[in-house]
Amino acid sequence: MLCATSRLLAAREASALPAHPRGRAPAPRSRRRELHFPGHPELPPGDFLVGRFTKPSVPTGRRVILRKGRMPPAAGGGLAGSELRPRRGRCGSQAARAAGRDVATEAATARSPKRPALPSSRRFEAAGRWALLALVTLTSFASRFHRLDQPPHICWDETHFGKMGSYYINRTFFFDVHPPLGKMLIGLAGYLSGYDGTFLFQKPGDNYEHHSYMGMRGFCAFLGSMLIPLAYLTVLELSRSLSAALLTAALLTFDTGCLTLSQYILLDPILMFFIMAAMLSMVKYNSCANRPFSAPWWFWLSLTGVNLAGALGVKFVGLFIILQVGWNTLSDLWHLFGDLSLSMVTLGKHLTARILCLIVLPLALYIATYAVHFMVLNKSGPGDGFFSSAFQARLSGNNLHNASIPEHLAYGSVITVKNLRMAIGYLHSHRHFYPEGVGARQQQVTTYLHKDYNNLWIIKKHNSNSDPLDPSLPVEFVRHGDIIRLEHKETSRNLHSHYHEAPLTRKHYQVTGYGINGSGDSNDFWRIEVINRKFGNRIKVLRSRIRLIHLITGCVLGSSGKVLPKWGWEQMEVTCTPYLKETLSSIWNVEDHINPKLPNISLEVLQPSFPEIMLESHMVMIRGNNGLKPKDNEFTSKPWHWPINFQGLRFSGANDTDFRVYLLGNPVVWWLNLLSIALYVLSASVFAVAVQRGAHLPVEVEGLSQVLLRGGGQLLFGWMMHYFPFFLMGRVLYFHHYFPAMLFSSMLTGLLWDTLLRLCAWSLASYPLAKCVHVLGILSLLLGTAYSFYLFHPLAYGMVGPLAQDPRSPMAGLRWLESWDF
């Protein structure tokens, strides 16, 4: 990991726009050499802490020289640490990393510096590490599984995701704006734990009764608990400091927000699990950079790919971690590329490995989830209407399933025409006129969502009124570019348009039904065009995307999607738009097709291929996401609310008598995180400027500053990547969108405070109390968060009784912000 920023520095050096190029070109290079100190092999990388603790009275200025001169005997631990994983080969940063690690080991043993270094102490230490990890994991599991069954009713979005889990169990097709993996896993968990998919998940507050919901909640809680060991390991890998990792774990364990979000049937724990797992495997893989193509290297690299696929497969915001990993990979490749000792063949191998593991593998897995999704969901269900007619033909129970209709559109056919935009419906007309004052008083043409006789139209040639169904005449197919007439079957009026303004959209023209028994005027002529096809081609039922262009005015038949008033039976307005842009609302397809003269073919033939299904479902999801627009006059959560913990989300209950769960971050943790980000930016820029000014930092400070700049930099970048894009999103946002970013910010907090305390302890080294500073600091932070958790835990585990503004409430006095309403 430590390599990354030096790579960045190198990149900046190469691509930047320096004003004085010649004077200072060599400076950064020599600096880099210093960072990695390959030139000082005699310098024991990790013993400085020991050296300091054993000789606290040495003045600061002389410390470095002294250490170079003679090695204190107690430095054994540090040396052993560096022997444990000897520095190898070219990756100079390994040394610095080892240095960082030893800081940690020393910190762990620093309380008894006098004790001679025994070989067995290392074994104890390893055991201690494992024990600590186990402890962290256990605490996290205990906190997440505690009162998991409470409340035994639907909370918040469980109503969606639980329902979608049931859909998988029942194999009914549905539509959701998120990719399927998360819900599939929930469904699987439910299936394995004996849930039969019969619960309706109607609305929040409904009691689960005898239905088994613990399997699904338990699965989410399991993944939610795993976040903490993952964060712990990530920070440990980045900082090589147990105390930093421990602090991170405590912050996350004791955060009521993470806890609440992990306890219910939601996508967020699954998403966060994959994000954190991807982060951890990326960090681990970075640590293996000195042993490329070794087994662990391959393992972590491909695991990164798997987790990326998982993250993207749960929600589209998984894209942010993909971008982060992508950036890391690019800078990694850039670094390798600058290493002249590597041949182009080796570089090619590196590149191929990354393409395989980080692009091909995730893509394959992602597509595989969709394949499973479509295979499992093969029954018609509530999601049908969102998809095109061709897609619906796949679903058993849908009226298009196993239907057989003629394939190519021919004159004389009776058809229904469906708009391609979601939830617009079929072109429709009925025996009612537009009212007085609304354009010409002719028959209404609308769109209608339901299947109905009035949706049937007969397609006719514009110039002949002969009955095309006359068996003596040959079948004539409609071709792209033909001029046609559409006759409404029930009322025998033609689809007509003219220069009158449309009823609602004033800039468009009115569309009416006109004429008697099919004879009208030249305003009834439409040119039929297929999108992206050549002129003269036949038109396919279901699959051809067609536009109807009015011959005289040149406008395009479309639906504005606006609902007509009562006179129009609250159906949707159909207009002829003079703007020729291809928008979905002006594109149609033919759905039903009746023509006795043509052979019917089974719709199986017309079924879209898998890539088409993928594409379509993505289009529908993206459109669905964009459609989630906040309404005026509605309270919406704004991204700037989130880091300051401005307002929570009600998971369950609102009144004093209810069992209330309120999603709100532990304010102590969150505000500490906020402070830490500011502090981090400050301290990192101080270090960066110092290095840029060519200041010679003492070796130990150098090591800490590297941890801060590189490890912390990764985490800060992760926080920014998972937070700032939300400012650009137009869709409606919720508080829980911040939680992935919050994980990164907590890890940054852990790393930052540990490093700062170490720096503090180092600068106070001449005072007798100095060695306690670090330990005391970490302990007080740990205890502080634990105590705040004790105060705020009812938010997550549930509260009953009066609301917090009531002095009798157990939460009285904890409503630190007026905007919290628990």
Add this chain to the structure above:
Amino acid sequence: MLGFLQQPVMVTAEVNLNMVALTAVGLLSRLWQLAYPRAVVFDEVYYGQYISFYMKRIFFLDGSGPPFGHMLLALGGYLGGFDGNFLWNRIGAEYSSNVPVWSLRLLPALSGALSVPMAYEIVWELGFSHCAATGAALLLLIENALITQSRLMLLESVLIFFNLLAVLSYLKFCNSQKHRPFSPRWWFWLVLTGVACSCAVGIKYVGVFTYLLVLGVAAVHAWHVIGDQTLSNVRVLCHLLARAAALVVLPVLVYLLFFYIHLLLLCRSGPHDQIMSSAFQASLEGGLARVTQGQPLEVAFGSQVTLKNVFGQPVPCWLHSHQSTYPMIYENGRGSSHQQQVTCYPFKDVNNWWIVKDPGRHQLVVNNPPRPVRHGDVVQLVHGMTTRLLNTHDVAAPLSPHAQEVSCYIDYNISMPPQNLWRLDIVNRESDTDVWKTILSEVRFVHVNTSAILKLSGVPLPDWGFRQLEVVGEKLFRGYHESTVWNVEEHRYGRSQEQKERELELHSPTQVDIGRNLSFMARFSELQWRMLTVRSDDSEHKYSSTPLDWVMLDTNIAYWLHPRTSAQIHLLGNVVIWASASLATLVYALLFIWYLLRRRRRVCDLPEDRWLRWVLAGALCAGGWAVNYLPFFLMEKTLFLYHYLPALTFQILLLPVVLEHISDHLCRSQLQRSLFTALVVAWFTSACHVSNMLRPLTYGDRSLSPSELKALRWKDSWDILIRKY
């Protein structure tokens, strides 16, 4: 003595005739027949309105951009003696004789003309040859879209001018940094950079992208200054502070200055008043100020008030009630309380008056001395004309069923008790004992029984509610939202005991006089916020386009058509230049990546100084293109071709840079170089030819025959108007 007589008086002047010539042709191309056509062309119809407002000093609100651009256009009108009397309602309308068309169009045209020599200077300052610099200027000169856009009362050319000025002065600053930092020249260019940036932002918000680009480049350069160890720490600090002051603080101040002048100029109330808060409106001459001047400040028990919703979306409106009741059963079958409707009404009306009543007393008049209402007091609101009390209860609201219905209580004796107590919550109070002030206080009404909050849901009611806006009691959410906040707009102390008298009193206007002024910062922040949030109706437009259409000029905009002949003006670029500029950007990007990769492998194709020059040119020109183009992909507003022009300008600057680079570094032999030069000359000739062919559509001075027009329609997607005879 008299020594000076022994020496002749010498004036040595260096005149770059290139520059002079370029300026001259630039002026010629932009100013020629400037007052033609004497009719409203395209967006002049919008900008003209604002100019008229400035001339009449009437307040207006335009969400499309900060006021500096409008003020510049208005300056042209001021210099030409425009009185603002013209009705800007239709594109193509003839200007009346009082409109100084020439001087109104002069400033954009001058900016367009001066962009030509500035392009020359920029390429020269980037370290390329005079030949390349002249090439860049000539390309800008003959670019038809830029000519069209700068000859009309539009802002793009001014924006481009300031963008180029910012880049140019930064380059000059950079170059003087090498020689004499902190010299007057250095300061001059540094300050000019800051000022030009803020002018660019002041014209259109998109100017901010160029500003960020310049800031970014300046930050990289400053980082190198930090790394320069020949400088002392104090010196480095001075460098950084000077940059921060000139590039961050100064632009902010200049930007505020624009608003200061804007608000200073626009002091009269006008048609856009309604969007602003009551306090803002009261600070304008006429309008609300005339009504509210002299109102008593403190609302007391017995006060008669109108309550305006602070959010004002979808339209600003006042709390209202009238005789009609809610229908017993709604269309969807739900029932209502059948009590008197309470709505929000966007017009002034006598039914907007409410009386603040103390629940403990029966009087509806103000005591002497008046007893002011404070934060936390419980009040009842009596509707002035019907004397019914504002009430809410556990009945679903007509259109927002999750919220409670708000009504004026009618007792039907059906065990539905009155719940008409409201606790006053002054949102912007400073202490808990604060008094409810008219106009200034923003208050919420919290229902005592159900803790619901009086809220404007903004949904228009159906016909039974006369299409007024629904008001509900919101019980679910206790967060802050402007739609739950109200302020008193009109206010007087009620004096009449009797209902009849009181009705008369309600009809009479309020009067008495006290001035009330908001601070500049308060007015600025409100105005800026409203400008950013005002929703323009994103109606589709015939000539709107997507960013992808712009790169290869797949679209155009018809600006104007002569009322009789087929002379017409189009925003239509020089296809050759557009296509080759896009190609040059691509070539630059590929070459840059190629060099970068090879440098990484320690193969240096270019000498260090050439490389740095190449990178800087790319960062400013290709970067300028990217920052001015790519953000449009994220924007949701209606986009037009002219949005691309700032990006195009930067792209054109890159074109000679790439050509010179190819000729100097990629042509190996003299022969190749000569061939390449010949190609470039041929290409430039064709660009000139195309420009000349499109000239009638650029200037609109010549009527073309239908066949000529058809011949000009090179792309199917171009929309050239052909009259049908």
